[in-house]
Amino acid sequence: MTEVKSPEVPAPPAAVPAELTPERGRWHRVRPFLPLVALVLAVIVPYSTLPLPGIFEGPLNSPGTLQVLAVCLVFGGLAAGYDLLFGRTGMLSFGHALYFAAGVYGTDILVTKAGLPLWQAALLTVTGGTILAALLGAVALRTVGIAFAMVTLAFAQVGAILVARDFGGFTGGEEGLPLDVSGLPAGLVGVTNTVNLYWLALAYLALVVFVVHRVSSSPTGRVLAGLRDDERRIGVLGLDPYRYKLVAFTLAGGLAAAGGGVYCLIVGGASPHITSSELTLSMLVMVVLGGPGTRWGPVLGGVLYMYLDHRLTAFGSSDAVESLPAVLSRPLSQPLFVLGTLFILAVYFFPGGLASLTSRLTLLRRSLLPPSRR
Amino acid sequence: MGTVILLTLTGLGLAALYFLVASGLSLVFGLADVLNFAHGLFLGVGAYATWWAAANLPGAGSDGFGFVLAVVFGVAAGTLVAVLVELVLIRPLYSRTIEQVLVTVGLSLAGVALLQATWGADARPFPRPDWTRQVTGILGAQVPNGGLLLIIAAVLVLGALLAFLRWTRYGLVIRAGVENREMVTALGIDVRKAFTLVFAIGGAAAALAGALGGVYFGTVSPGQGGSLLIFAFIVVVIGGMGSVVGSAYAAVAVGLLQQFVNYYGPSGLGDVCVVGLLAVVLLLRPQGIAGKVATA
Numbered sequence: 001m002t003e004v005k006s007p008e009v010p011a012p013p014a015a016v017p018a019e020l021t022p023e024r025g026r027w028h029r030v031r032p033f034l035p036l037v038a039l040v041l042a043v044i045v046p047y048s049t050l051p052l053p054g055i056f057e058g059p060l061n062s063p064g065t066l067q068v069l070a071v072c073l074v075f076g077g078l079a080a081g082y083d084l085l086f087g088r089t090g091m092l093s094f095g096h097a098l099y100f101a102a103g104v105y106g107t108d109i110l111v112t113k114a115g116l117p118l119w120q121a122a123l124l125t126v127t128g129g130t131i132l133a134a135l136l137g138a139v140a141l142r143t144v145g146i147a148f149a150m151v152t153l154a155f156a157q158v159g160a161i162l163v164a165r166d167f168g169g170f171t172g173g174e175e176g177l178p179l180d181v182s183g184l185p186a187g188l189v190g191v192t193n194t195v196n197l198y199w200l201a202l203a204y205l206a207l208v209v210f211v212v213h214r215v216s217s218s219p220t221g222r223v224l225a226g227l228r229d230d231e232r233r234i235g236v237l238g239l240d241p242y243r244y245k246l247v248a249f250t251l252a253g254g255l256a257a258a259g260g261g262v263y264c265l266i267v268g269g270a271s272p273h274i275t276s277s278e279l280t281l282s283m284l285v286m287v288v289l290g291g292p293g294t295r296w297g298p299v300l301g302g303v304l305y306m307y308l309d310h311r312l313t314a315f316g317s318s319d320a321v322e323s324l325p326a327v328l329s330r331p332l333s334q335p336l337f338v339l340g341t342l343f344i345l346a347v348y349f350f351p352g353g354l355a356s357l358t359s360r361l362t363l364l365r366r367s368l369l370p371p372s373r374r
Numbered sequence: 375m376g377t378v379i380l381l382t383l384t385g386l387g388l389a390a391l392y393f394l395v396a397s398g399l400s401l402v403f404g405l406a407d408v409l410n411f412a413h414g415l416f417l418g419v420g421a422y423a424t425w426w427a428a429a430n431l432p433g434a435g436s437d438g439f440g441f442v443l444a445v446v447f448g449v450a451a452g453t454l455v456a457v458l459v460e461l462v463l464i465r466p467l468y469s470r471t472i473e474q475v476l477v478t479v480g481l482s483l484a485g486v487a488l489l490q491a492t493w494g495a496d497a498r499p500f501p502r503p504d505w506t507r508q509v510t511g512i513l514g515a516q517v518p519n520g521g522l523l524l525i526i527a528a529v530l531v532l533g534a535l536l537a538f539l540r541w542t543r544y545g546l547v548i549r550a551g552v553e554n555r556e557m558v559t560a561l562g563i564d565v566r567k568a569f570t571l572v573f574a575i576g577g578a579a580a581a582l583a584g585a586l587g588g589v590y591f592g593t594v595s596p597g598q599g600g601s602l603l604i605f606a607f608i609v610v611v612i613g614g615m616g617s618v619v620g621s622a623y624a625a626v627a628v629g630l631l632q633q634f635v636n637y638y639g640p641s642g643l644g645d646v647c648v649v650g651l652l653a654v655v656l657l658l659r660p661q662g663i664a665g666k667v668a669t670a
Binding site for chain 1: 411463487488610649653
């Protein structure tokens with residue numbers, strides 16, 4: 001059989017993909033400093049009295065706004081830590097809320113029930129959370145893929161049961177455990193000192209981003225990326241996937257426990273809803289919305305998710321929504337409905353999340369510009 | 375003696391509930407590799423549709439034939455939702471496992487919120503026939519009839535499922551697909567039709583679990599499905615993915631263990647023991663009691 005060739009169609013020249021050519025734009029030189037600029041801006045936010053009507057209820061430096069921002073920042077850090085598992089190593093853990101809850105309840109119990117000073121409580125909690133993650137990870141990582149997801153989910157469920165049933169009277173059961181503030185440093189107590197908690201949350205976020213960035217650019221991080229892409233190949237190269245995965249799992253667990261300690265200080269106590277599997281699911285939503293495996297995507301996703309979760313509750317009871325027919329207004333008053341729908345749409349239409357938005361917009365701009373100016 | 379029999383039968387009632395949820399999950403996972411977080415939603419839809427039908431559907435009620443009609447309506451609603459979810463949301467993401475899981479996660483969050491928005495977050499009293507509130511004396515134990523109803527329903531579903539899987543052509547396709555999906559596809563059989571079918575079966579079983587669970591607990595609330603779902607996941611992993619019989623054995627083991635330990639030990643310890651059982655099974659036999667190796 002002879003091959004039929006069409007003579008008039010030459011092969012298109014091999015094009016270098018856009019992401020391989022370094023961008024020579026105005027932003028090129030500024031770019032490495034952007035995170036630093038963002039950090040400085042975030043640090044000086046409490047000095048601004050700028051009112052942002054519609055976005056926050058009070059001016060930027062009011063304690064209410066700062067507390068919302070602090071919670072957002074903690075969850076930004078939490079999502080970045082979770083991304084170490086999901087986006088960078090490809091482990092689908094459904095039990096990450098457990099280590100966060102261990103941090104919250106650990107700090108709370110050690111300060112309130114055992115009367116330890118805060119620094120000792122924090123140190124013990126982070127150590128304990130890390131050890132817990134290492135132990136449970138050692139068992140859970142004997143399975144892979146979906147089975148791993150289910151096992152981590154089951155472990156987290158045990159945490160939720162232990163907290164809710166209140167064995168030994170430590171956790172306060174359904175009512176939660178308010179933090180005893182009498183033993184805390186004075187700078188972290190009271191409405192006027194919310195700004196310190198805000199800075200603490202910001203420091204936590206910066207720490208997580210720094211650690212995740214260092215780990216993922218280290219040789220270990222390359223192995224983790226390899227595990228995500230092709231685990232068998234890593235095994236063939238003579239590296240033990242189990243150990244590397246355990247390292248990532250333990251590290252992420254420790255970071256989550258530290259975040260739990262910060263969260264405990266910000267909201268002033270612990271409540272059982274943070275142990276629910278719903279929290280892990282929302283971490284997954286944060287990472288996917290933001291962009292898994294990117295440096296800033298999960299942070300953005302976490303901050304945005306918590307902000308929306310907070311604001312949508314107010315939005316749902318606003319007049320604009322109330323005046324809609326009941327078919328629309330009732331679902332819209334449920335933040336989880338809006339966020340869940342947004343998440344499904346993101347999975348379909350924005351697989352890279354928010355972080356992929358810039359490259360998508362660049363492509364769009366290029367295709368809209370006339371060819372001569374490209 | 376009476377206590378042991380009572381605990382055994384209530385444990386079996388719980389096991390029946392787990393089995394109804396887990397059988398569908400297990401088949402869906404075994405065939406399509408989809409970890410279906412939206413399964414709890416199907417359960418919620420079944421429960422709420424039965425509750426709604428008992429009050430609003432002409433001919434349906436909370437007693438006698440009217441109640442049967444209400445349950446049939448609930449099961450039909452659950453099946454319909456399951457089929458729609460498969461056709462609209464899961465099918466376009468064919469063979470992209472992680473995305474499918476993510477979509478069902480989003481669906482479970484949004485769906486439960488929608489149920490909550492429509493009917494409120496509080497538990498609603500469930501319409502149930504009077505005889506389900508009473509107890510039957512069996513060997514000296516006073517067993518609630520609602521639990522017995524669940525056991526009978528689960529045994530019937532198990533029998534029907536096994537008969538369907540063994541003696542029909544579609545059952546053969548499903549069994550073959552669990553074993554080796556590529557081979558079934560290579561033989562020219564559209565395995566995606568089997569996916570829809572499995573989703574429909576799972577949705578129907580979960581909706582039945584929702585309706586009968588409503589009878590058993592006496593109330594219906596939006597979050598009910600979620601808490602059952604986690605134990606159903608455990609049952610699926612212990613039983614082995616894709617194995618209906620394995621799910622049945624595992625459901626019985628989990629239900630009995632939970633009931634007995636919760637009675638004789640402090641409340642809640644049974645739930646912890648179940649997870650301990652899961653850890654032991656995973657360490658000794660990662661592929662579960664029966665079925666294929668539990669990998670993605």
